Amino acid sequence: MKKNPVIEPIIIMVFGAVIFIASFSIETTVHSIAIGPDFMPKLLGVLFVIVGASMLPRALRAQKEQVVVEKKDVESTVPLTRKELAIKYMHFIEWGWTLLYALSLKKIGFLFASIIYLFVSMTLLTVREKKRNWPVIIIISLVIPTFVYILFRQEFFLMLPVGICKYIPINILR
Template sequence: MATCNKKELLIGVVMLGVALGYLLMTLQLPGHSGIDAAFVPTLLSAMLCLLGALQLFSAFTSVPANVAPSDSESDAAPAERSDVATVIKTLTLIVGYVALLNPVGFPIMTAVYLYLQFVVLTPLDTRCNHLLYALIAVVTSALIYLLFREAFDLMLPSGLLPF
């Protein structure tokens, strides 16, 4: 088995192990009839188990690519730096989102976070469509807030908004 497949296999095993542990913890949550606080964690853990199984299946069925010549290593270095910068920016956005969620509120912070995350994840050679990003962020934030408030009857922090 090639080194690449061993890494993919290890990732799949770890992902499936974490998913099964998470599933066992969510099954210990007290349940009620219908949709309750245990529904979303159970759903997420089931999806994570599915992703882990797909990762394992992919590791066993994929054919390893041949190692490219050393010329491609110089091309990969800028992309790798860009990936590290994107991860650092994403982690910074997550920390800022969590820190400001309660005082500013879910609707505003989620819209701001989504917009900034869209900008961060836009490839460098692609022009950002700021209007579309802002529209998607605001609509998504409002829909999620209303879904939790009206359908699940769970209050999210409204922060600066008067409702």
């Protein structure tokens, strides 16, 4: 199904209106200044509405020209296998996994979270392959996060999240 072209400018205009209205809640503490901190958000709100409105005539024309062609959806009649589905939506799966990695960094710590993240990601991304190169996947998952963790913590004094590493009795990891 094709996306309705009018929705886009409407979303932009609504977004602009929300910003404009929300800007009234910004408290101005210094009144002697000619324009306050609410000026820029209000201006942006107005600009979003103007640009959205300018996109509207073309979108309306496009909507009129949009010929709805009823065509048989061949793909939908053939159910995809689990593997084919995984390949099709791989980038979304990877996205969800990356977000989970980001959320778990604080609790699990950079080192272990990254080892698991790289291992699972590389396993996911090789779903197209006939045969996975497990030694490469395992070595890279272990070596790169460990190298980065030790390099940043010990050499650059950049405190990447420790997480569960604090329970490991190895000084270089804590």
